[in-house]
Amino acid sequence: MKEFELINTYFTEQLVNRRDVVVGIGDDCAVITPAEKQNIAITTDTLIAGVHFPKNTPAKAIGHKAVAVNLSDLAAMGAEPTWISIAISLPEIDEDWISNFCEGMFALCEFYNVQLIGGDTTQGPLSITITAQGVVPVNKQICRSGAKAGDWIYVTGELGDAALALKHYYGDITLRGDSLAYAMNRLNEPKPRVLAGQAVREYASAAIDISDGLLADLSHICKASNVGANIVLEDLPLSDTMLTCLGAEKAMELALSGGDDYELLLAVSEDNKVGMETTLADMGTKVTCIGQLNGNHKITTTLNNKPTQLNVKGFEHFANE
Template sequence: MKEFDLIKRFFAEQSVQRKDVLLGIGDDCAVIVPDERHHIAITTDTLVAGVHFYENADPRAIGHKALAVNLSDLAAMGAEPAWMSLAITLPKVDEVWLEQFSAGVFELAEYFNIQLIGGDTTQGPLSITITAQGLTSLDKKLSRNGAKAGDWIYVTGEVGDAALGLKHLQGQIELASVHRDDVLNKLHYPKPRVLAGQLIREFGSAAIDISDGIISDLGHICSASGVGANIVLDDLPLSTAMLDTLPQQEAVKLALTGGEDYELLFTVSETNKVGLETALVNAGIKHTCIGQLNGNDKITTTLNSEPIQIDSKGYEHFSNE
């Protein structure tokens, strides 16, 4: 099967056909019609075989995650997903693999009403790059640099399970059978917090998605906003699976540094705290306050009211060079 036949069979046909797409797949460029009431937020993520997923990983899960990590970035900006482009490099044309991969992409795309408008296919080592675009209102901006000393720090959902699942796959720990499917599902099929991001945009001061670990990602907010923070480790939302598998301090460290959760970490002022909590509760979104920003230039942590040192800062590419 040649390149253009591959595109036509696996990617050209899709259920989402947005009215703001003037020209989609099949030409040198896609053409979209911008909405004058919104800004366009743009993000790109690459997944590489052997780095972000195992070579023999479920292709449906790879497709889901390739789009989900981009949608998580849009969620952190409070954006509404709209369009995406896909560049995929394949060692060979495996029709069964492509069928499952494209199904994983389009299932999530259909759920969030996002249209594939173009991309590229090449032959080589397996890698997937998606660029996603979303819409944000002109008068509401959510970024990393709006936090202030005194703001409260929150996270959505539970943290650490994706890293726990990875440790299981690597043979470093053994998950009980009662927890295994749920934990591995969080690793392979993360749920981007798009609705939460749009609610946080209305009340919050800053946000980021948790891809590299709480410590690392909170550090980005602190650096961009010129603040410090203290995290109360007792308050971290840990799952039953995490607490059943690891001692408390190991569970806490993994939750802080493991990454791959794709939950949202966000900050909110004392004034807007109740309004945001009410909005999230009404939407059925679990959220937990885990600390507070301050005027220092570092991140500290306490456990059982005592200071505790967390050495690892989370994952960073090229950190081993």
């Protein structure tokens, strides 16, 4: 099977066919018609085997995650996902692998009504780059730069479980049974908070998705908004699996530093707290207040009202150079 046979067999046929796509896969460019009074949000993420996912990760999970991490970025901006394009490099054409990859990718696209509109396929080390686009009402996007001192810090879901799975993979700990299955699911099939992101547009002053670890991603909001923050460690939302496998202190450290959560980190003013909490509760989305922004221009942590220093940091590419 050659390149264009591969494209026609696995990437052209899909269940989502949006009316705003004028020209999709098969031409030099895709052509789309944006809706009136909507801005287009665009994000790109690359996944490299051995860096963003273990090399033995199932193809279906890789397809899911490749889409999910991009939709998570759109969610953090309050955007509704609409279209994606994919550039994929493959060592060889393994039809079973490609079929399973597409199954994972298109299942998430179908769920959120996202259409694949183009891309590129090449031969080389396994690498997947997806550019995702979405729409957001004019001037309603949520940016990192809108937070103010006094805003409360919220996170959706629970933190650290994906990093727990990586600890097992690299042999730092041993997980078994339900604990292993739970953690691997959180790593391989993250759930982008797409609907929650749109729901908090009216309430959040700033937002980011947690991909490189809570502290690392919170620092981006603090830098962009020129504020500091304090995190209340005992308020971090931790799963029973995390607490059972690591104990409270190690679980807190991993929740602060572990990446791949793809939950939303939100800054919300005092006036908007109740509205945001009520809106997400009505959607069935867990959200937890974990601290507050301040004017100190640094990030601190407290435990039981006492300052606590933990030796943790988030993931950063090229940090070891």
